[in-house]
Amino acid sequence: MEHSKVIVGLGSCGIAAGGNKVYQKIQSLKDSDNLGFVLEKTSCIGMCYREPLVEVVDDMGSWLYGDVDEKRAIEIISQHLVNKSPVKEYLVKSDLFETPDDQFFKGQVKIALRDCGYINPESIEEYEARNGYQALKKIAGEKVTQESVIQSILDSGLRGRGGGGFSTGLKWRFARNSQSDSKYVICNADEGDPGAFMDRSLLEGDPHAVIEGMIICAYAIGANGGVIYCRAEYPLAIHRLNIALDQARKKGYLGQDIAGISGFNLDISVKEGAGAFVCGEETALMASIEGKRGMPAKRPPFPAVRGLWGKPTNINNVETYANVPWIISNGAEKYASYGTEKSKGTKVFALTGKIVRGGLVEVPMGMTIRDIIYKLGGGIKDNKRFKAVQLGGPSGGCIPEHLIDTPIDYDSVTATGAIMGSGGMVVMDETTCMVDMARFFLDFTQKESCGKCTFCRIGTKRMLEILTRICEGNGQEGDIESLEELAYQIKDSSLCGLGQTAPNPVLTTLRYFRDEYEAHIRDKKCPARNCKQLLTYEIIPENCNGCTVCAKNCSVDAISGNRKEVHTIDQSRCIKCGICYTKCKFEAILVY
Amino acid sequence: MRVQRNIASAALADEPDISVDLSLLLPILHKYKTKKGNMIPLLQGTQNLYGFIPEAAFHLISEHTGLNISDMYGVATFYAQFRLKPVGKIIIKVCHGTACHVQNANMISDAIEESLGIKDGETTSDGLFTLESVACLGCCSLAPVMMIGDESYGKLTGKSAVQILKEIKIKWNTPK
Ligand SMILES: Cc1cc2nc3c(=O)[nH]c(=O)nc-3n(C[C@H](O)[C@H](O)[C@H](O)COP(=O)(O)O)c2cc1C
Numbered sequence: 001m002e003h004s005k006v007i008v009g010l011g012s013c014g015i016a017a018g019g020n021k022v023y024q025k026i027q028s029l030k031d032s033d034n035l036g037f038v039l040e041k042t043s044c045i046g047m048c049y050r051e052p053l054v055e056v057v058d059d060m061g062s063w064l065y066g067d068v069d070e071k072r073a074i075e076i077i078s079q080h081l082v083n084k085s086p087v088k089e090y091l092v093k094s095d096l097f098e099t100p101d102d103q104f105f106k107g108q109v110k111i112a113l114r115d116c117g118y119i120n121p122e123s124i125e126e127y128e129a130r131n132g133y134q135a136l137k138k139i140a141g142e143k144v145t146q147e148s149v150i151q152s153i154l155d156s157g158l159r160g161r162g163g164g165g166f167s168t169g170l171k172w173r174f175a176r177n178s179q180s181d182s183k184y185v186i187c188n189a190d191e192g193d194p195g196a197f198m199d200r201s202l203l204e205g206d207p208h209a210v211i212e213g214m215i216i217c218a219y220a221i222g223a224n225g226g227v228i229y230c231r232a233e234y235p236l237a238i239h240r241l242n243i244a245l246d247q248a249r250k251k252g253y254l255g256q257d258i259a260g261i262s263g264f265n266l267d268i269s270v271k272e273g274a275g276a277f278v279c280g281e282e283t284a285l286m287a288s289i290e291g292k293r294g295m296p297a298k299r300p301p302f303p304a305v306r307g308l309w310g311k312p313t314n315i316n317n318v319e320t321y322a323n324v325p326w327i328i329s330n331g332a333e334k335y336a337s338y339g340t341e342k343s344k345g346t347k348v349f350a351l352t353g354k355i356v357r358g359g360l361v362e363v364p365m366g367m368t369i370r371d372i373i374y375k376l377g378g379g380i381k382d383n384k385r386f387k388a389v390q391l392g393g394p395s396g397g398c399i400p401e402h403l404i405d406t407p408i409d410y411d412s413v414t415a416t417g418a419i420m421g422s423g424g425m426v427v428m429d430e431t432t433c434m435v436d437m438a439r440f441f442l443d444f445t446q447k448e449s450c451g452k453c454t455f456c457r458i459g460t461k462r463m464l465e466i467l468t469r470i471c472e473g474n475g476q477e478g479d480i481e482s483l484e485e486l487a488y489q490i491k492d493s494s495l496c497g498l499g500q501t502a503p504n505p506v507l508t509t510l511r512y513f514r515d516e517y518e519a520h521i522r523d524k525k526c527p528a529r530n531c532k533q534l535l536t537y538e539i540i541p542e543n544c545n546g547c548t549v550c551a552k553n554c555s556v557d558a559i560s561g562n563r564k565e566v567h568t569i570d571q572s573r574c575i576k577c578g579i580c581y582t583k584c585k586f587e588a589i590l591v592y
Numbered sequence: 593m594r595v596q597r598n599i600a601s602a603a604l605a606d607e608p609d610i611s612v613d614l615s616l617l618l619p620i621l622h623k624y625k626t627k628k629g630n631m632i633p634l635l636q637g638t639q640n641l642y643g644f645i646p647e648a649a650f651h652l653i654s655e656h657t658g659l660n661i662s663d664m665y666g667v668a669t670f671y672a673q674f675r676l677k678p679v680g681k682i683i684i685k686v687c688h689g690t691a692c693h694v695q696n697a698n699m700i701s702d703a704i705e706e707s708l709g710i711k712d713g714e715t716t717s718d719g720l721f722t723l724e725s726v727a728c729l730g731c732c733s734l735a736p737v738m739m740i741g742d743e744s745y746g747k748l749t750g751k752s753a754v755q756i757l758k759e760i761k762i763k764w765n766t767p768k
């Protein structure tokens with residue numbers, strides 16, 4: 001047992017699923033029985049649907065256990081570590097056996113996530129042991145010039161992973177070409193898309209990869225200051241970033257004459273966001289760092305020319321930076337060998353919603369949506385029918401079933417009317433109402449608009465009012481046309497990406513699910529049975545045995561009937577709260 | 593989504609006198625006074641101390657740093673994080689991001705609202721809980737999710753959410 005390790009997954013998702021309790025239980029078992037294994041922690045390896053995860057590494061190999069609670073932890077420790085017989089029924093991945101969960105990893109290529117779940121993110125030594133900071137040392141040792149670093153990034157074909165998809169190498173070249181006594185590198189860790197957590201996982205799981213990427217960028221463009229702008233909702237990421245930055249300073253990866261490159265000085269600090277989606281937009285983000293209201297500014301001048309504190313600045317997303325050290329170490333051609341002609345490399349996606357295996361996956365560009373959802377993700381939960389997948393969050397759109405074979409690359413996704421976005425992939429089934437989804441996103445963008453542009457500020461409000469009334473059964477003829485007209489006007493007259501893309505969720509649902517809008521407006525029906533006010537509740541006489549439970553629970557006394565006789569619902573009184581449906585034990589309430 | 597921002601009409605002047613110990617602010621003022629871009633960290637530090645930003649704090653920060661009160665108020669009302677009113681001791685943040693919305697986050701808020709007898713954004717009469725909605729907590733694959741303090745709870749049902757709150761309340765009320 002002396003050489004065995006027990007590693008508990010303690011990313012935010014592991015902790016939310018109860019990982020800390022499991023860690024403490026194992027710690028106390030280890031202490032009370034004086035067991036000789038080493039207890040460690042790591043972060044998320046992406047199998048969020050099996051959290052909490054516990055890995056045992058012994059002389060036989062690696063064994064990953066899923067859905068571990070305190071009870072299972074006791075069993076695993078006593079059977080696997082003490083008696084040397086692995087508990088097969090809880091295994092999700094092992095070197096010796098196949099498990100159904102292996103499908104989750106088939107076809108994944110881990111470049112950005114190369115260390116997530118494999119190292120203790122709070123240990124710089126573990127990062128170094130897996131080739132960490134080797135790219136920086138290679139640049140220093142082989143005296144690679146700034147220009148050839150930029151050329152490698154260009155040749156790799158890496159495009160920004162924050163949503164825009166702009167060529168990273170070109171962006172660096174612009175920043176390098178700007179003359180100034182000081183320049184900045186910024187990492188955009190604002191991760192505003194609600195329903196996405198790629199950047200959080202990366203920062204929690206492998207903070208040094210992002211920091212090394214930033215250091216290399218700073219070298220290439222000649223920057224001497226760095227900021228990581230991280231949203232406040234990610235306390236663990238901020239905590240681990242600060243630990244990592246301290247370690248990097250102590251090892252001389254930050255500071256003066258970094259890695260022995262004379263005159264290369266850099267320090268990086270973490271700036272905590274204060275809760276505004278629009279601050280993910282690069283000019284707003286810089287205003288926010290400067291302590292102002294996060295309002296976007298006109299471009300040009302681009303940040304590469306005039307950015308933070310008026311100095312040339314390069315700003316990239318977390319995942320973009322995490323790819324950089326790998327590209328420098330393994331070569332641009334290797335990176336470019338993955339993916340499609342115009343979209344090179346891999347992309348991380350956060351698979352969520354009505355999917356069996358929800359979590360974080362990294363796949364080569366060009367994989368089809370079907371393969372991601374059905375092969376890796378295991379298909380739709382509860383045997384329901386796939387309806388659509390939402391890509392790109394509030395700026396993106398819903399891709400319907402008939403386009404499920406679309407390959408994931410920037411151009412193919414854009415052709416559907418959605419956008420690649422930062423990597424949120426929310427799967428929806430037949431019970432998700434597409435009009436309600438459009439309303440949900442408009443509600444979000446309307447609240448998050450900074451208010452500078454009239455159409456973004458007021459146009460989104462008008463669209464939201466129309467969508468709300470459609471969902472409440474008060475839709476009118478002409479509403480669809482008004483939505484379309486407003487959508488194009490908002491797109492045309494907004495300054496920043498927030499306003500320019502805010503109508504996308506409405507436009508794509510109108511394009512692919514117009515019949516749902518029409519059913520809401522004309523028939524006052526919600527085909528997905530989601531919009532409460534459009535539902536009808538009725539009692540099925542054959543199933544009702546007159547138990548009176550529904551009548552007792554109805555808050556407006558809309559249900560009447562004598563004990564042991566069939567009950568009825570008075571439609572004029574029913575407020576469609578649905579309580580009778582949840583209370584009836586005899587499936588006697590029909591909803592349609 | 594139901595993320596509420598501070599409404600500008602919650603003007604500074606309507607706040608009743610809430611007495612706070614302003615001397616607690618001095619270390620923060622000292623730390624950030626001369627740093628550029630210090631406004632947001634100053635306001636964040638203030639809120640960490642009191643749970644909200646009291647009117648008197650705006651005046652004190654302004655006196656010490658020369659920052660305009662109007663600029664600070666502009667920033668405090670722009671970002672969702674800042675509060676101008678006192679809150680309960682424990683803040684419940686129910687996620688209403690996309691993944692949680694699709695997995696029926698409304699039901700979680702409804703159940704909590706019913707059990708605590710408060711609406712979104714309100715505080716219980718005993719001053720223990722404040723209920724808020726947030727955009728995404730980054731634990732989307734465990735949706736629906738809520739966060740209490742720095743701890744997230746996933747795979748919730750209305751019932752389990754209410755149960756978690758009950759346990760927290762009991763812990764809070766038992767003398768240590
Ligand atoms: C409203 C809005 C929100 C954005 N939010 C983010 C974000 O949360 N994270 C991010 O990396 N980029 C975000 N962006 C994109 C950034 O403006 C910028 O393009 C990006 O950080 C550049 O990095 P990249 O080239 O590595 O993608 C947002 C853009 C807009 C218009």
Ligand code: SF4
Binds near residue numbers: 278449496499500
């Ligand atoms: S488009 Fe909207 S969010 Fe962007 S600057 Fe204009 S008002 Fe602000």
Ligand code: SF4
Binds near residue numbers: 543549550567588
């Ligand atoms: S709860 Fe169900 S079985 Fe009982 S009276 Fe109502 S409809 Fe009939």
Ligand code: FES
Binds near residue numbers: 690731733
């Ligand atoms: S959508 Fe709720 S945690 Fe992300």
